[in-house]
Amino acid sequence: MPDAGRPVELGWFLVPDATDPPGLLDQARLAERAGFDLVGVQDHPYQRRYLDTFTLLAALAAATDRIRLFPDVANLPLRHPAMLAKAAASLDLLSGGRFELGLGAGAFWDAVAAMGGPRRSPGEAVEALGEAITLLRLLWNGAPSVRFEGRHYRVAGLKPGPAPAHPIGIWVGGHGPRMLRLIGSLADGWVPSSPYLPPERLAAAQARIDDAAAAAGRDPAAIRRVYNISGRITPDSGGFLDGPAGQWVEQLLPVVVETGIDTFVLWPSESPADQLQVFAAEVAPALREAVAAHRAGR
Secondary structure, rough: OOOOOOOEEEEEOOOOEOOHHHHHHHHHHHHHHHOOOEEOOOOOOOOOOOOOOOHHHHHHHHOOOOOEEEEOEEEEEHHOOOHHHHHHHHHHHOOOOOOOOOEEOOOOOOHHOOOOOOOOHHHHHHHHHHHHHHHHHHHHOOOOOOOEEEEOEEEEEEEOOOOOOOOEEEOOOOOOOHHHHHHHHOOOEEEEEEEEOOOHHHHHHHHHHHHHHHHHOHHHOOEEEEEEEEEEOOOOOOOOEOOOOOHHHHHHHHHHHHHOOEEEEEEEEEHHHHHHHHHHHHHHHHHHHHHHHHHOOO
């Protein structure tokens, strides 16, 4: 995917640690004041140390005014798409149109099964995700009644509502070949993570998405590319995203202009509040300036 020219957006990855609920609200407010565009919250309902992600997102919506919110990414096996549609639309209305739906096919299947969820093979997980995306869109399109018959999900005469405040984007996490083809053919966005898909593997994955989008008659440039990045801003230079602010700018610039990523969601490996402020003050403006200069020169 070449650079589509979108403005670079920046997000904050919020770990839903149940030991300090007020601190989570403070982090989101701090991210908003610092100029971040998004807050993403991971969703692991089986993790006893974590708050429920959707309950937390509702609290974050009430605690903030501008910043957009999304689960990064919602655990589909434990969240039926009919309930996801209701929750997402409700959050979008409560936040004034600031909600997007990050969605994942599932992982940690022993933990999912322990909570009563299905244990799916990789192929079944991708198939269920495709059904869920189709069903979610049916439930948001204003139809008075919805009937859907899939292998994994079925609804009969469901009366959907309320409608969301804006067209909610469905951003899918994953990096396997089948998942990438599904993203290209059905999703509104892609959410890979740097620990699992490093920058040198992005171009090949982007090409799979673009090919699938073109085959489905879709514009590949319409698919958002949201990259979860983990690292630390430190005086000493190390590997990818482990060094001073200037090194971060040098390493993130080609991820935008060569591989087409348009959004970065920061998950620092240490000192979250300090890293947030340094990133906002030293990395974010310099990265945006570098991207603008590259595009102007091009």
